[in-house]
Amino acid sequence: MGNLIEDINDETKARTQVIFVKNFGEKIEELRSLSLVDNDLDDLIEGFTFLKDSDYYAALLKAYDLKEGIYESGVTRNKFFNSPLINLAGNYLYKPSFTINLHPLKDGNLPKFWSMHQFFEYLYHINTNNPLNMEDMENIYYSDLVSRVISLLDDFNNDKVKIGPLDEFFKNLKEVKWKKESKAIYKKMRGILWITHELNNYPWTMLVGDESDFIRFLCFCSAAVDGRVFVSVEDVVRAYRTYFKLIKFDITVFKADSEIVESLKVNNRDMLAERFPKLREYLDDPVKMVSYWLKGLGIIFIVFGVLLMAFFKYPFFLIGLLIVFTGALSFLFVNRWLCVLYGFFMAGASVFALMNGLNIQSLLSILVSLMLFNKAWKFPKNE
Numbered sequence: 001m002g003n004l005i006e007d008i009n010d011e012t013k014a015r016t017q018v019i020f021v022k023n024f025g026e027k028i029e030e031l032r033s034l035s036l037v038d039n040d041l042d043d044l045i046e047g048f049t050f051l052k053d054s055d056y057y058a059a060l061l062k063a064y065d066l067k068e069g070i071y072e073s074g075v076t077r078n079k080f081f082n083s084p085l086i087n088l089a090g091n092y093l094y095k096p097s098f099t100i101n102l103h104p105l106k107d108g109n110l111p112k113f114w115s116m117h118q119f120f121e122y123l124y125h126i127n128t129n130n131p132l133n134m135e136d137m138e139n140i141y142y143s144d145l146v147s148r149v150i151s152l153l154d155d156f157n158n159d160k161v162k163i164g165p166l167d168e169f170f171k172n173l174k175e176v177k178w179k180k181e182s183k184a185i186y187k188k189m190r191g192i193l194w195i196t197h198e199l200n201n202y203p204w205t206m207l208v209g210d211e212s213d214f215i216r217f218l219c220f221c222s223a224a225v226d227g228r229v230f231v232s233v234e235d236v237v238r239a240y241r242t243y244f245k246l247i248k249f250d251i252t253v254f255k256a257d258s259e260i261v262e263s264l265k266v267n268n269r270d271m272l273a274e275r276f277p278k279l280r281e282y283l284d285d286p287v288k289m290v291s292y293w294l295k296g297l298g299i300i301f302i303v304f305g306v307l308l309m310a311f312f313k314y315p316f317f318l319i320g321l322l323i324v325f326t327g328a329l330s331f332l333f334v335n336r337w338l339c340v341l342y343g344f345f346m347a348g349a350s351v352f353a354l355m356n357g358l359n360i361q362s363l364l365s366i367l368v369s370l371m372l373f374n375k376a377w378k379f380p381k382n383e
Contacts, residue, residue: 024052024199027192034185040237044189047244051196057247060126061202064210070125072133077121080141081114082264085166089113092170115213120146120251122210127252138256142264145254150221154242157249173224182231186219189240215239294338301327343372 028045036044051057063070071077093110120140125132132140139145144163148156151163190212197205218239223231301323308320326345329338350365 021199024048024192024195027188027195030188031192034188036233036237040234040241043241043244044237047240048189048192048196050244051193051247052199054247056126057196058200058202060122060247061197061200061205061207063122063126064207065202065205070122070132071137072131075132075134075137077118077137080137083141084260085147086113086117086141088166089170092167092174112213112217115210116150116217117141117146119210119214122207123246124251127250135256136252138261139252139254142256142260143254144257145251149242149246150218151225153218153222153225153238154245156242156245169221169224172227173220175229176220176223177230179230179232182219182233182236185233186216186236186239189236190215211243215243218242294342297342298327298329339372343369345369346372 028048031044031048032041034041090110093113117140121132121137124136124140128136145156147163147166151166151169152158152161155161193211194208197203197208216239219231219235222235222238223229228235305320305323305325305327308323309317312320326341329341346365346369350362350369353359353362353365
């Protein structure tokens with residue numbers, strides 16, 4: 001019976017693949033019908049075909065889909081958000097409330113710029129086939145990789161071209177908007193991208209969000225470089241051409257600017273950490289941070305449990321004893337399973353509070369529970 005089901009699944013997958021191969025061919029033919037320059041059309045068709053057949057692109061889809069940490073222990077992204085380029089962009093780019101873009105025609109905003117960096121992190125990870133260490137992150141954030149891509153686009157690897165200050169570029173970028181025609185063509189090409197996901201067996205890949213944000217941002221960059229307010233069809237073509245080139249390119253050749261690295265070594269957080277050495281450990285090591293967090297929660301459990309034991313009789317006395325024991329566990333060992341245990345404990349407390357009409361306490365308990373489940377994955381797999 002099991003073999004029969006497997007055969008049916010394999011046959012279904014094969015038929016689905018045939019359908020998507022056909023869809024891919026039809027979409028490419030639609031692309032040919034657009035009034036594009038021949039060279040542009042050839043570049044696009046070659047790029048989409050490469051993604052369809054590329055093991056490297058499949059590896060990128062897989063990296064996003066597995067949701068496994070791509071960073072070495074102790075490496076966190078927010079440490080690098082102090083890069084001069086991100087600070088410069090923050091001075092000019094539109095910042096949507098709650099990271100929701102309230103101007104759907106404006107994709108040249110700060111969240112899109114942050115998203116671009118995350119895409120580079122995954123791309124760098126695929127290039128090295130290793131977890132990202134501090135040096136890798138410095139190479140991404142403190143080199144001229146991002147500044148060259150946003151200002152030179154598909155010419156980013158041309159060493160003969162030097163880039164100057166980007167203040168005017170970001171001023172222009174903030175004002176750029178979509179044109180109806182260019183956005184329609186962008187969506188047609190995005191549809192082809194989604195078919196390549198299907199053909200690589202990752203139809204619901206987590207890459208979709210970052211990939212779309214990345215390409216839309218490049219469309220706006222292309223217009224801003226030329227000082228235009230509206231995204232043209234040529235900008236869309238150039239953005240996709242840049243994307244295809246980056247997928248094929250080894251971005252590890254970009255190295256951090258040593259002057260930037262040195263100048264950022266002493267910042268406000270480091271100065272504070274020098275006065276409080278324990279704070280440095282807390283901020284730099286996510287596992288240590290969670291362990292301190294669990295110990296604090298453990299103390300709360302112990303105090304609450306002792307109060308139950310002191311003022312209530314059976315069965316609340318036993319419940320109090322269990323809570324004290326659970327709190328004491330945080331001082332005996334700390335790992336992801338303790339996080340999960342505490343998470344279930346708080347979920348139970350949420351249900352209990354809800355049954356007794358304590359809606360606010362129930363909501364707070366379930367939020368703490370969800371936070372604990374999230375914290376559990378800060379730990380390496382072997383812990």
